[in-house]
Amino acid sequence: MARAQTLSRNQQIVLDIIQKAKGPLKAYSILFNVQKKGINAPQQIYRALDKLIGMGKIHKIESKNAFVACRSSDCEISKATAFSICESCEMVDEISDTKLSKYLSGFNHKKGMKFKRFNLEFFGICKKCKKD
Amino acid sequence: MARAQTLSRNQQIVLDIIQKAKGPLKAYSILFNVQKKGINAPQQIYRALDKLIGMGKIHKIESKNAFVACRSSDCEISKATAFSICESCEMVDEISDTKLSKYLSGFNHKKGMKFKRFNLEFFGICKKCKKD
């Protein structure tokens, strides 16, 4: 069984960096930020990222190949993720909307495929960027 | 202005291959398939892909870094895309569901961001794979 709670050393280091970040982080940018802590290779980052994603602690923003911390406590398994992405400043915001989540989780494909998981990415210009 | 209809030589070649394919194609797999036609470099593929995406002729499946032909005539601008993806056989199916599309196009973020575009990817096991 996978351990539910405890993170390994590398996993904790990677998670800390992602949680402290203001926006999505790329794998190699994480790598450069942890070299002082003795992590030297991409593998070490990608392995930690994989585990953290599996635990639902972080999510991958597929359109950006970048990673954000989960803010929504509900989605521990990352089965139903939705994000709002600013095309100008790159800001990413996790959307926790029960109605949306229920609507999509209940969505059934005409062709009979039963979905286990979805990922939704919205794009636009955020409020802050509109002012400029 | 962007030309609405006519495709350039390379664009047509790339589109043909994607349209003939049974599933999503990766950029380098397209490249290997067109070397006999005189296309030798990734750039040539990526440029064609970019234009075709802009025209709504193809879509990128972000979670797979792969490309499929648009089957749904409605989404000429790729503002509202949804796909069903089999995690076993990699099959991808474009979902054209007016209700779903309207629901998501009308979705408004609490934080006031107005969305211009979304991409939704559903994952599961397709009917065909379930039989095995």
Add this chain to the structure above:
DNA sequence: CTCAAATATGTTATATTATAACAAACGTTA
């Protein structure tokens, strides 16, 4: 506790995906 299994780590090398930069050709239209 002890040993085996599972998980995590370190490391080197390599594969895969994507873009930069520049020069030349082509197509349109004023």
Add this chain to the structure above:
DNA sequence: TAACGTTTGTTATAATATAACATATTTGAG
């Protein structure tokens, strides 16, 4: 024709991700 935008060709390189193997650490059953 001349000017402009678009497409092409080409070489090089950047950015993202995985393979493979050796070692270490943690965990839990007996």
